[in-house]
Amino acid sequence: MNETSATAAPHRASGEVLLEASGLHTYYGVSHILHGVDFSIRGGETIGLMGRNGMGKTTLLKTMLGLVRPSEGQVKVRGIDMTHAETHAIARRGIAYVPEGRGIFPNLSVRENLLMAARAGVDGQREWTFDRVIDTFPRLGERLNNGGAQLSGGEQQMLTIGRALMTNPDLLILDEATEGLAPLIAREIWSIIKTIRRSGIATVIVDKNYSAVMALADRSVVLVKGRVVFAGDSNALSENPELMHRFLGV
Amino acid sequence: MDLAFFLIQLLNGLQYGLLLFLVASGLTLIFGIMGIINLAHGSFYMVGAYLAWSLSSLTGSLSAAIALAIPLTVVLGMGLERLLFRHLYQRDHLYQVLLTYGLILVFEELRSLIWGDDVHGVAVPELLNYSIPLTENLSYPVYRLAISTVCLLLAFGLYFLIQRTRLGMMIRAGASNREMVQSLGIDIKLIYTLVFALGIALAAFAGMINAPLSSVFPNMGGGVLIICFVVVVIGGIGSVKGALIASLAIGLAETFGQVLVPEISGMIVYVLMAIVLVWRPQGLFGRA
Numbered sequence: 001m002n003e004t005s006a007t008a009a010p011h012r013a014s015g016e017v018l019l020e021a022s023g024l025h026t027y028y029g030v031s032h033i034l035h036g037v038d039f040s041i042r043g044g045e046t047i048g049l050m051g052r053n054g055m056g057k058t059t060l061l062k063t064m065l066g067l068v069r070p071s072e073g074q075v076k077v078r079g080i081d082m083t084h085a086e087t088h089a090i091a092r093r094g095i096a097y098v099p100e101g102r103g104i105f106p107n108l109s110v111r112e113n114l115l116m117a118a119r120a121g122v123d124g125q126r127e128w129t130f131d132r133v134i135d136t137f138p139r140l141g142e143r144l145n146n147g148g149a150q151l152s153g154g155e156q157q158m159l160t161i162g163r164a165l166m167t168n169p170d171l172l173i174l175d176e177a178t179e180g181l182a183p184l185i186a187r188e189i190w191s192i193i194k195t196i197r198r199s200g201i202a203t204v205i206v207d208k209n210y211s212a213v214m215a216l217a218d219r220s221v222v223l224v225k226g227r228v229v230f231a232g233d234s235n236a237l238s239e240n241p242e243l244m245h246r247f248l249g250v
Numbered sequence: 251m252d253l254a255f256f257l258i259q260l261l262n263g264l265q266y267g268l269l270l271f272l273v274a275s276g277l278t279l280i281f282g283i284m285g286i287i288n289l290a291h292g293s294f295y296m297v298g299a300y301l302a303w304s305l306s307s308l309t310g311s312l313s314a315a316i317a318l319a320i321p322l323t324v325v326l327g328m329g330l331e332r333l334l335f336r337h338l339y340q341r342d343h344l345y346q347v348l349l350t351y352g353l354i355l356v357f358e359e360l361r362s363l364i365w366g367d368d369v370h371g372v373a374v375p376e377l378l379n380y381s382i383p384l385t386e387n388l389s390y391p392v393y394r395l396a397i398s399t400v401c402l403l404l405a406f407g408l409y410f411l412i413q414r415t416r417l418g419m420m421i422r423a424g425a426s427n428r429e430m431v432q433s434l435g436i437d438i439k440l441i442y443t444l445v446f447a448l449g450i451a452l453a454a455f456a457g458m459i460n461a462p463l464s465s466v467f468p469n470m471g472g473g474v475l476i477i478c479f480v481v482v483v484i485g486g487i488g489s490v491k492g493a494l495i496a497s498l499a500i501g502l503a504e505t506f507g508q509v510l511v512p513e514i515s516g517m518i519v520y521v522l523m524a525i526v527l528v529w530r531p532q533g534l535f536g537r538a
């Protein structure tokens with residue numbers, strides 16, 4: 001089974017399983033949110049994580065990142081058990097997170113938002129530098145000294161993605177990156193995601209624009225009420241209106 | 251009031267203000283970044299003063315005492331953060347107030363056990379123990395000028411650290427979104443430990459360098475704590491710049507108040523605080 005994207009840059013350890021969750025059960029208080037979820041992504045791969053509101057997508061991402069603890073199950077990063085590791089240690093193994101609602105630092109300038117995150121990748125390389133991020137997001141270049149809070153929604157989203165790239169990740173996790181953006185801006189974000197993907201960075205994309213996700217993703221994973229109901233080739237899902245309707249209500 | 255006398259009061263006010271800043275900057279950082287109300291902050295000022303006294307009687311030199319005491323207070327700060335304060339970050343302010351008030355009592359009791367209840371003087375270092383004549387009968391002690399210079403350097407250093415370094419960016423980022431900082435691969439807990447220890451060490455250092463001027467006595471942290479809370483409130487919670495400006499304003503107001511209107515000098519800083527709060531409830535540089 002070769003699920004590695006053909007577009008992965010050759011120098012990356014494509015094919016290595018970067019992140020793997022098995023049998024995750026997560027609770028918020030007494031509400032049981034994840035019911036034995038399996039998930040895995042390899043180097044260079046793009047996975048679309050889909051599901052309607054409240055199905056547990058964000059909870060799955062947070063559990064894998066150590067921001068929420070599972071009561072059962074395991075999270076492995078590059079083959080090492082990190083179920084109980086701290087979030088920063090997980091991130092340091094090459095994972096960057098663009099959270100729902102963006103999470104920029106409003107009290108830092110655009111420049112500071114980017115610089116504070118700068119770090120070499122797991123391979124010791126710094127392919128994404130401040131200059132390259134600014135080249136990729138010219139709008140940010142014009143607003144370097146603005147406070148994070150003074151940016152438009154689209155600019156904030158670019159800043160969060162740019163900031164994630166400053167950590168030179170092998171895996172970028174995007175939770176609702178185009179949410180609440182005007183169509184034109186959303187299109188800009190999608191084209192940036194394509195560029196990132198082409199550079200060989202594996203991506204997990206959560207987005208309500210299912211057709212855009214499936215067009216990009218090598219594989220799709222669908223959650224319904226905290227259970228994986230579909231995991232496989234994106235085309236197999238997008239070409240099956242019956243499944244699309246049953247799982248995603250479209 | 252003639253010029254020389256005015257100059258002396260001005261220098262005294264600035265020196266007092268700068269010293270307050272050392273204590274208040276740590277208080278505002280710990281409050282603004284970790285969200286902790288640390289009533290025991292004044293106790294570290296006291297610990298610093300007692301360490302300066304006991305170690306300088308041991309070594310015969312205040313400088314040697316300070317050089318020994320700084321690492322001790324850093325270790326004390328880091329240890330207390332790991333053992334106690336870390337567990338308060340997510341808690342209600344009421345828990346913080348209770349625990350840190352308890353700490354004041356513990357520190358006073360320990361102080362009594364270790365160092366006793368007497369008042370002690372600390373000698374001004376020989377090298378700095380002279381005065382600059384201003385007029386025929388007025389002069390200004392060099393030690394005070396030296397303290398002010400050291401405090402100013404520390405204030406600039408702190409400003410540089412917070413505003414210009416990557417560590418400073420991480421510290422400020424942590425104040426707005428702790429989870430996000432962690433998600434970027436930054437060990438926020440370690441950063442908090444360092445910030446806490448820095449704040450504690452600054453308060454203790456203030457106690458050390460001020461020991462020759464204030465002498466060393468039981469409960470000496472209490473008055474400093476209250477005035478430093480006034481500084482934090484006026485400057486805006488979490489703002490180092492605000493703490494500097496408020497410290498200087500309070501230092502000058504108290505010093506000139508005692509000279510010009512001694513009957514009401516005790517009230518002046520609180521009136522100042524009330525005025526600022528009516529005008530800007532979030533303080534001079536606080537975020538609304």
Ligand SMILES: Nc1ncnc2c1ncn2[C@@H]1O[C@H](COP(=O)(O)OP(=O)(O)OP(=O)(O)O)[C@@H](O)[C@H]1O
Nearest residue numbers: 028031033051052053054055056057058059060100
């Ligand atoms: N902090 C929390 N405390 C309690 N319940 C929560 C919390 N966060 C989420 N939930 C609940 O957990 C369930 C899953 O939420 P989650 O955010 O993972 O869904 P999602 O698939 O990301 O949804 P959306 O598409 O709306 O972002 C929902 O029922 C939600 O109400």
Ligand SMILES: [Mg+2]
Nearest residue numbers: 057058059100
């Ligand atoms: Mg979500």
